[in-house]
Amino acid sequence: xxxxxxxxxxxxxxxxxxxxxxxxxxxxxxxxxxxxxxxxxxxxxxxxxxxxxxxxxxxxxxxxxxxxxxxxxxxxxxxxxxxxxxxxxxxxxxxxxxxxxxxxxxxxxxxxxxxxxxxxxxxxxxxxxxxxxxxxxxxxxxxxxxxxxxxxxxxxxxxxxxxxxxxxxxxxxxxxxxxxxxxxxxxxxxxxxxxxxxxxxxxxxxxxxxxxx
Amino acid sequence: xxxxxxxxxxxxxxxxxxxxxxxxxxxxxxxxxxxxxxxxxxxxxxxxxxxxxxxxxxxxxxxxxxxxxxxxxxxxxxxxxxxxxxxxxxxxxxxxxxxxxxxxxxxxxxxxxxxxxxxxxxxxxxxxxxxxxxxxxxxxxxxxxxxxxxxxxxxxxxxxxxxxxxxxxxxxxxxxxxxxxxxxxxxxxxxxxxxxxxx
Numbered sequence: 001x002x003x004x005x006x007x008x009x010x011x012x013x014x015x016x017x018x019x020x021x022x023x024x025x026x027x028x029x030x031x032x033x034x035x036x037x038x039x040x041x042x043x044x045x046x047x048x049x050x051x052x053x054x055x056x057x058x059x060x061x062x063x064x065x066x067x068x069x070x071x072x073x074x075x076x077x078x079x080x081x082x083x084x085x086x087x088x089x090x091x092x093x094x095x096x097x098x099x100x101x102x103x104x105x106x107x108x109x110x111x112x113x114x115x116x117x118x119x120x121x122x123x124x125x126x127x128x129x130x131x132x133x134x135x136x137x138x139x140x141x142x143x144x145x146x147x148x149x150x151x152x153x154x155x156x157x158x159x160x161x162x163x164x165x166x167x168x169x170x171x172x173x174x175x176x177x178x179x180x181x182x183x184x185x186x187x188x189x190x191x192x193x194x195x196x197x198x199x200x201x202x203x204x205x206x207x208x209x210x211x212x213x
Numbered sequence: 214x215x216x217x218x219x220x221x222x223x224x225x226x227x228x229x230x231x232x233x234x235x236x237x238x239x240x241x242x243x244x245x246x247x248x249x250x251x252x253x254x255x256x257x258x259x260x261x262x263x264x265x266x267x268x269x270x271x272x273x274x275x276x277x278x279x280x281x282x283x284x285x286x287x288x289x290x291x292x293x294x295x296x297x298x299x300x301x302x303x304x305x306x307x308x309x310x311x312x313x314x315x316x317x318x319x320x321x322x323x324x325x326x327x328x329x330x331x332x333x334x335x336x337x338x339x340x341x342x343x344x345x346x347x348x349x350x351x352x353x354x355x356x357x358x359x360x361x362x363x364x365x366x367x368x369x370x371x372x373x374x375x376x377x378x379x380x381x382x383x384x385x386x387x388x389x390x391x392x393x394x395x396x397x398x399x400x401x402x403x404x405x406x407x408x409x410x411x412x
């Protein structure tokens with residue numbers, strides 16, 4: 001009887017010890033950061049000369065989903081460094097910044113923080129900025145699925161869309177799409193640092209975005 | 214397939230029970246495992262997280278039959294890298310890869326020497342099933358798959374008897390899970406060190 005008890009205890013100890021050894025996975029917030037990019041392979045990024053970048057990042061919230069006219073923007077403490085880093089990368093690639101009416105390409109940046117909500121991304125959010133905008137416009141993405149959808153966790157995402165205003169035909173063609181995603185946790189300094197680093201990564205993994213003389 | 218494995222296990226247990234008056238053993242072992250083939254491509258790192266429990270009875274002085282269950286976890290944290298998902302899609306981030314292997318075998322082993330020897334060599338074969346789970350975490354997303362394989366596990370080793378009640382076992386197992394509709398075959402090598410409680 002004693003031996004059986006001993007064996008039972010030994011087996012239970014082994015199981016507990018093994019489960020304690022189970023690998024823990026990510027330890028730091030930035031372990032969760034990912035950057036995905038997609039692009040239209042037939043589009044000639046090298047032929048463009050100029051780009052335009054809004055001064056604000058549209059913040060997509062539940063309110064905005066209910067009423068598209070209630071546009072909110074990301075706090076400039078966070079949005080300015082992100083936009084500056086996008087600008088720097090574009091200039092480093094040989095493009096010149098222009099106003100939206102004259103630019104060859106327009107980059108649109110949106111952000112959202114989400115917990116268990118699906119996002120519907122609407123063209124109307126950019127009506128205030130996009131030249132010649134008409135209600136009812138749609139999107140052409142360089143890949144499917146079209147609408148970014150995410151669930152669970154408190155996550156933050158920044159989406160950069162590289163569009164060509166000269167290709168508008170009811171729909172705007174998104175020639176390059178970058179989505180930066182991670183945990184919306186940590187202080188402002190940490191979020192800015194991680195976001196700008198991810199913007200650099202988005203461009204680093206997109207060498208085709210370069211102006212050719 | 215699971216039906217046949219259950220039948221085999223029942224047969225072995227029945228035979229073993231009928232021999233219950235003879236020597237039986239219970240053992241616990243610690244396993245270090247090396248992934249091979251596709252498993253090695255998925256996780257290249259050696260697993261130091263593994264253990265097995267086994268019960269066996271001696272049908273003959275040199276032949277034992279029993280049941281073994283073990284659990285091995287492979288794990289690898291990949292550095293921040295860029296992966297090409299499609300021709301025009303890239304994703305960068307850290308990947309955390311896990312593979313859990315839980316084989317359950319009925320085993321038969323043949324032993325050298327005679328009862329009472331301090332050292333005996335053994336070799337044998339296990340037949341059963343391997344439950345395999347592979348998990349890939351990247352960012353907040355996870356790809357997970359699990360499957361049951363029909364498994365074979367030849368092994369060889371040496372057993373040192375401290376006395377008639379306790380022994381130390383050192384051995385090498387090769388675990389092979391056959392191809393399924395969903396998954397390619399998997400295989401890994403296990404080094405084991407274990408303590409045997411002889412009844």
